[in-house]
Amino acid sequence: MNAVPPDAAVASSDRLRITEIFLSLQGEARAIGWPTVFVRLTGCPLRCQYCDTAYAFHGGEWWQIDDILAEVARHGARHVCVTGGEPLSQKRCISLLKRLCDEGYDVSLETSGAIDIADVDPRVSRVLDIKTPGSMEVHRNLWSNLPLLTPHDQVKFVICSREDFDWAKDVVAEHRLTDVCDVLFSPSFAQIKPSDLADWIVAERLPVRFQLQLHKILWNDEPGR
Secondary structure: OOOOOHHHHHHHOOEEEEEEEEEEEOOOOOOOOOEEEEEEEOOOOOOOOOOOOHHHOOOOEEEEHHHHHHHHHHHOOOEEEEEOOOHHHOOOHHHHHHHHHHOOOEEEEEEOOOOOOOOOOOOOEEEEEEOOHHHOOHHHOOHHHHHHOOOOOEEEEEEOOHHHHHHHHHHHHHOOHHHOOEEEEEEOOOOOOHHHHHHHHHHOOOOOEEOOOHHHHHHOOOOOO
């Protein structure tokens, strides 16, 4: 059997499966409103019942990390968001995040919270999505991630019901999350009225940030926007 050329071996180990790379406005979290390049990785081990990016579960194309960086640079934005699917389900996502930081970008990672974040470059703002019971994936939460959070990170809860709100409120208090980083509450669009969630937060004097997904308001969640 012929040996694999060393450069070919490196190339095969330095690539990721990508669903799309595009420029838009960041629709949520701390960088909301900023022109942002989104790098959407393919694949996710979770199946949240409200998922709005199921098209990223399968398919995609293999990209070399150097080519991903070149495409990001072509768009000319300072902010880059690596998302999915679940981007950390591809192990080489860790390398991509480091390379983006090395290039001087303001990098965020949107992750489900079901995979260990310990190896993510500390320059990355990790947006950790804690799954509520209403997501149907609450059992996938990796609670050992929470002690790893820093003020540079963010925690997000998608709220599907009043029961979800009360559950999330208890998690925030138990783990003292608002003492560590920004905590974001978002309504699950098809399940509760945004005004109801806003009223609950105000009534409870809860020190969390209410957010609506800007891209849904502007473009009705159209892929690539």
